[in-house]
Amino acid sequence: MFLFEHDAKALLAGFGVAVPEGCLLRADGVLEGTIPGGPLIVKAQVAGGGRGKAGGIRRAADAVEALQVAGSLAAVPLAGAPVAGCRIEQAIVGATEVYVSLALDAGQARVQVLMSDLGGVDIESVAPAALVRECAEPEAVALAAAVQRAAQRLAPGNRAAAAEAGTRLAAAFLALDAQLVEVNPLFVLPEGAPTRWVAADAKLVTDDNALYRQPALAALVEQAASRYPEAARKWKHGCDYVVVDPGGEIALLTTGAGLSMMLIDELRAQGLRPYNFLDVRTGGLRGDPQRLVDVLGWMGEGRGVRVLLVNIFAGITHLGEFSRLLVRALDAVPAFRVPVVARLAGPGFDEAVEVLGARGVTVERDLPRAIDAVRGALAEGVTLSAEKTS
């Protein structure tokens, strides 16, 4: 999962990475921590890059101004990305900006250490000649050596700071099961400053699959579930659920990540509005409808949802068994009452038609036909609501 800067800094500080003093004004208006003395910098907490260019980083003279700026930044999405709050931290001046990162090189199955004397800009815009690159196995001694080699290729004034920061980031990378740790910029401070360097920004991407052996990350996901709703749901419920369009009309009960993503893409290309992404993992239900009950409850929160499309291409799951669980789940969530269209393929299809047919669910064998049925249900819904208003 992608950690917001505030949380990334808190975790990295535990590994001796110096960060500016700061706090978090959450999206719900709650302040976590205390605002340090000015001058301050206010930073929108968003996933993805380009935050500075999009206006997500502002200056403030004092706490009062910082809260004002933070409130206005958190109120609207930044370049389309929702803002999960604002970090308010002490502004640091007079530093040299360096780039330091450790990233998983998935192709080589190694870790890439990347450094540059040209920090503070989008690293992809930096000329290759100005980038220092070293590779290592993800193992403490080898990685520390790669960090040292990289740091020694920087400008003399930056070497010591980059080596020390890089060594601590490497320890964090290994200990946290990370896929990316990036500090850009790393502020290298002039002689006589209280610290030699400080991480002005921090990006941390960790591995959801390793959460079971990462107590600090698991605790964060539980405590900050509102900032990490997807990871929290997966941790607690064992399935992936993402609201992709809060105004969406079509709830999707689907299994398999790729097919679920593709279905969303295809529906949107046809001008339809899917509400959510879901990989329910039918193989993990094991005779218990609870996960389906939870999922239907979440879908019920979508105010625009007017039809439920079920798409299960079963390799393993018996569709008769699944259908009985679905009927039990639908009965258990009476508040979620929308027409249901099911597209099913796999073993037990005939039994599923019988079970779901008795419940008034349209069952199709082919996905394009099921999408037509969804269109039909939406069109009917429009007529119904028009009748209500007339």
Next chain:
Amino acid sequence: MNPRPPFSLSVDRHTPVLVQGITGRAGQRHACMMRDAGTSIVAGVSGRAGADAVDGIPVFADCASAVQATGAVASVLLVGAAQVLPAATEALAAGVRLLVTPTEGVPVHDAIELRRRVDAAGATWVGASTPGLAIPGEAKLGFLPDVSLAPGPVAMASKSGTLSYEAGFRLVQAGLGQSAWIGVGGDPVKGTRFADLAPWFARHGRTEAVLLVGEIGGDEEEAFAQAIGTSGFDKPVVALIAGRTAPQGISMGHAGALTWGSVGTWESKRAALAAAGVQVCATIDEAVKALAQALRR
């Protein structure tokens, strides 16, 4: 670091295959289903005491004795995520040459370590988080649904299980089938990547065209494009990439399906593949039609 041995797959109905974790729920079921599909399942391995056979398949306490007794050269590992690394290491030590690991949720740092051990052994690893692989009409190692499988001219490579089931199903409906189907899986670090398959597809006699079933995240589609672009690959390639409209910074079901910044985006993949002469299709039906046309059927 050892150079990676080139990918090669010589699996048929005679290849002796063992199943690790055979006494588990998934192990029992899928050992039988794979055997029904024609695969020579010759042995099972289980740490559980007392099981000497599962539906007639002999069960051994460890890989070494299973390999010694049966000559198994391939293993399907139906074990929990935390057991994949130790179980695969045991199989490699016993001399197994092909590992298929369907398990979802293997930590990335474990996968890196396994890649190192597989490379050192000069073996082949497909997975993790894969529905497996198949040579239709010969053998399947994993879960691929029979309704989506038929012998034919299209080699399929996929990150996603279900999307490839759907694509395979429609290929079969359209009268096309597969020469080989390799689910590389949805994890960021894996045993076999799309690009590893390119040289093998190029020389695989029964493969006349390729369907690449990709998704956002990582750089495998880009690397595959580079591999075919530089090698004079002369078979038509059609691609589907799921997640065009997915939000950034969120793992979309697969650990590997995570984009940040410009890394792993749909547009980056589309552009790279298109530049290498690959037809990138917006829908599954379009992809099937494109393949039918490329093969003039």
